[in-house]
Amino acid sequence: MQEKDQPKIEDVPCPDHEPTGVEKEQEEDGSDAFCVLQEVLEAATVFPTFGKNQQKMLLRNLKNLPAQRKKELTDEWKALLDDEMKLNIKKLTFAAKLANPNA
Amino acid sequence: MATLKRLNFSDTCLQKSPSEEVSTKKKKLASPVIKRIWNEDDELSILKGLVEYRVKTRHDPSFDWDGFFCFVQGSIHVRFSKEQLFSKVRKLRRKFVLHMERIDRGEDPLFTRLTDSQAFGYSNMIWGLNQGEVAANGGGTEKAPGDTQEDEPLDNAGRVNDNGDESSKLDGKDSEFADGGMENVMQIESDENASREKGRVSNDEPVNENGAEKGELDGKESHDDDDDELRVVEDAFETTILQGLSDWQRNLQLKKLMMNLGTEKRKELSNEWKALCSEEVKLKIKKLRFTVKLVEAANDG
Numbered sequence: 001m002q003e004k005d006q007p008k009i010e011d012v013p014c015p016d017h018e019p020t021g022v023e024k025e026q027e028e029d030g031s032d033a034f035c036v037l038q039e040v041l042e043a044a045t046v047f048p049t050f051g052k053n054q055q056k057m058l059l060r061n062l063k064n065l066p067a068q069r070k071k072e073l074t075d076e077w078k079a080l081l082d083d084e085m086k087l088n089i090k091k092l093t094f095a096a097k098l099a100n101p102n103a
Numbered sequence: 104m105a106t107l108k109r110l111n112f113s114d115t116c117l118q119k120s121p122s123e124e125v126s127t128k129k130k131k132l133a134s135p136v137i138k139r140i141w142n143e144d145d146e147l148s149i150l151k152g153l154v155e156y157r158v159k160t161r162h163d164p165s166f167d168w169d170g171f172f173c174f175v176q177g178s179i180h181v182r183f184s185k186e187q188l189f190s191k192v193r194k195l196r197r198k199f200v201l202h203m204e205r206i207d208r209g210e211d212p213l214f215t216r217l218t219d220s221q222a223f224g225y226s227n228m229i230w231g232l233n234q235g236e237v238a239a240n241g242g243g244t245e246k247a248p249g250d251t252q253e254d255e256p257l258d259n260a261g262r263v264n265d266n267g268d269e270s271s272k273l274d275g276k277d278s279e280f281a282d283g284g285m286e287n288v289m290q291i292e293s294d295e296n297a298s299r300e301k302g303r304v305s306n307d308e309p310v311n312e313n314g315a316e317k318g319e320l321d322g323k324e325s326h327d328d329d330d331d332e333l334r335v336v337e338d339a340f341e342t343t344i345l346q347g348l349s350d351w352q353r354n355l356q357l358k359k360l361m362m363n364l365g366t367e368k369r370k371e372l373s374n375e376w377k378a379l380c381s382e383e384v385k386l387k388i389k390k391l392r393f394t395v396k397l398v399e400a401a402n403d404g
Contacts, residue, residue, distance in 0.1 A: 037397060040393075040394065040397055041394075041397055041398065041401060044394045044397070044398060045394075046394075046398060047398075058398070058401040058402060059401070061401045061402065061403075062397075062400070062401040065400060065401075069400065073393075073396070073397060073400065076393060077393060080386070080389055080390055080393060083386055083389075084386060087379070087382055087383060087386060090379055090382075091343060091379060092343075094339070094343065094372075094375060094376065094379060095343035095344055097372070097375075098336075098339060098340055098343060098344060098360075098372060099344055101360070101363055101364055101368055101372070
């Protein structure tokens, strides 16, 4: 009776194997992007007006967006936050000038 | 003894004739002790009453003091005459003016009692003018009948003679309200201003359709610009610096700022603040657009 070629143990991929460095980075980026966008979406004025099911559906759809699209949206939001920070700095500078107009 | 001294002081202020002094002395002998009829809560009740009565009568310029007397009687549980009430109102107003003068000098108002700050708040609603101009104008627009600068003496320290509520009786001073005719001094605006608002001018000068005198138009635009700049700078100052300060501190700081600012500097700051506000609005619009885009993406996905 011929022995069937059984695969060696080390050849079998472990179901919960550690992802490679690149995979890890992409995954982290994806979850980070989703967290940022989820925060923005939940803070939106219109969001609380939706029903619970609709809210869940929107968040699920957001999670399932392609990574590239998520990255675009996140970058755009971060740029807006940068602008806001710059504006706040300008305001503080103006406040200092106003507090001491003769300086 | 202190009370007698105080009465003597008020006598010299009032400068009575010898015949009046005789009757005064008799009255003093009859009731040597000044009886205090108002307590702190009563003072607050009077001020609250004034505020409420003004609201009730919809800030009617012809303030009905008789009506107010009846109105306030319900909230104060001691017996008092109209004369005593009006005397108290005058004293409260004088006290408020003194506080405002202190604030104008950059000092803290002296609140010695727990209710003083509350009383000051109510007084400010009644007699306060914009940006602490009360002291400059001798108080607000509303006074008790017969309220003149000399009618209530101050004690030696310059404070209101607060426990001499019935001193006018003891002094034998004739009541200002004996004839019952109480002059109306609660005008909110002068007649001239009121008539201008309706598009009429007291001396029948030619008037444009919008109610402005023809002679007024020259230089009016620049005046409006100045006002606008002033308001913008005030707004900027309040938004950026004055957060968390009390009202009187705000007024003080604003006054100082306006004194230190030249016209050029004010214009420059005004333009800069307008630009910042405009930038902020644009940023908010961008954020809203982004939110819309995000909701659409989630909905389509």
